Amino acid sequence: MSDIAVRVKKIVVEHLSVEEEKVTESASFIDDLGADSLDTVELVMAFEEEFGIEIPDDAAETIQTFGDAVKFITEAQ
Amino acid sequence: MFDLTGKSALITGASGGIGGAIAKALHGAGANVGLSGTRVDPLNELAAELGDRAFVLPCDLGDAEAVTALPKQAAEAMGSVDILVNNAGITRDNLFMRMSDDEWQSVIDVNLTSTFRLCKGVLRGMMKARWGRIVNISSVVGATGNPGQGNYAAAKAGMVGMSKSLAYEVASRGITVNALAPGFIETAMTDKLTDDQKTAILTQIPTGRMGAPAEIAAGVLYLSSPEAAYVTGTTLHINGGMAML
Numbered sequence: 001m002s003d004i005a006v007r008v009k010k011i012v013v014e015h016l017s018v019e020e021e022k023v024t025e026s027a028s029f030i031d032d033l034g035a036d037s038l039d040t041v042e043l044v045m046a047f048e049e050e051f052g053i054e055i056p057d058d059a060a061e062t063i064q065t066f067g068d069a070v071k072f073i074t075e076a077q
Numbered sequence: 078m079f080d081l082t083g084k085s086a087l088i089t090g091a092s093g094g095i096g097g098a099i100a101k102a103l104h105g106a107g108a109n110v111g112l113s114g115t116r117v118d119p120l121n122e123l124a125a126e127l128g129d130r131a132f133v134l135p136c137d138l139g140d141a142e143a144v145t146a147l148p149k150q151a152a153e154a155m156g157s158v159d160i161l162v163n164n165a166g167i168t169r170d171n172l173f174m175r176m177s178d179d180e181w182q183s184v185i186d187v188n189l190t191s192t193f194r195l196c197k198g199v200l201r202g203m204m205k206a207r208w209g210r211i212v213n214i215s216s217v218v219g220a221t222g223n224p225g226q227g228n229y230a231a232a233k234a235g236m237v238g239m240s241k242s243l244a245y246e247v248a249s250r251g252i253t254v255n256a257l258a259p260g261f262i263e264t265a266m267t268d269k270l271t272d273d274q275k276t277a278i279l280t281q282i283p284t285g286r287m288g289a290p291a292e293i294a295a296g297v298l299y300l301s302s303p304e305a306a307y308v309t310g311t312t313l314h315i316n317g318g319m320a321m322l
Contacts, residue, residue, distance in 0.1 A: 038246060038249070042204060
């Protein structure tokens with residue numbers, strides 16, 4: 001797993017209080033990890049801070065799964 | 078009770094009578110206060126009177142860019158924005174049939190749209206802190222209507238619906254959002270009324286007098302306090318019984 005994926009997973013695990021094993025590539029924040037819509041906004045805020053990037057609202061909407069997040073952040077770096 | 082030590086409050090319209098009283102009340106409870114308004118001189122005077130923990134943050138609420146920048150400036154000056162009081166407001170009264178698009182739009186922009194933008198701007202910090210207080214100063218006319226104030230009443234009623242919607246969204250994060258609706262308060266705005274107008278108004282107020290700015294500020298202090306954590310999405314009417322809602 002890339003360094004980015006490790007850091008993203010840590011944020012997801014901490015923020016959503018889920019077990020690490022559940023955070024798989026295709027795990028949906030809302031459908032699989034129990035996030036509500038406000039949680040997804042907060043996750044994006046946390047990603048922005050951790051990686052020093054700006055994630056515009058229209059892009060944030062496309063980040064639905066753990067894999068989406070890692071892909072977006074990898075490309076944004 | 079009502080100790081705001083260590084909290085930082087941003088107050089718009091702080092150069093006015095009610096805004097100034099709100100700033101004094103929150104500052105008196107120990108909060109840092111960010112004083113915003115268009116007129117710099119009265120803001121500086123108020124800051125000098127308050128002394129430490131007061132910051133002057135001029136802003137034209139009709140200017141969208143300036144409004145968007147204000148929460149950031151306030152957070153830089155005070156370290157955070159834990160309490161937001163959207164108090165600024167303008168009136169452009171006219172009979173509905175004569176009201177121009179500009180009279181309508183300017184009142185909606187300054188009173189309602191700037192409130193939306195400022196709420197949005199402070200939420201990020203409040204969400205992270207898991208604590209926040211937003212108090213939107215509405216008006217009794219937002220609930221009752223008032224001839225000649227179709228624009229103002231629309232904006233003030235709009236603030237109530239907006240506050241309730243936002244209150245739902247952020248309640249789980251320790252952030253409360255409430256509206257406070259003053260009735261007739263002794264300020265520069267009501268000084269302009271003629272004696273006849275004042276007499277007519279007073280017949281409608283069971284307490285038989287206009288309210289004092291400090292009586293509004295006391296309500297804001299309560300809604301901003303840790304003690305009001307269970308109060309959200311409500312409208313606190315402070316109007317001497319003029320409208321019992």
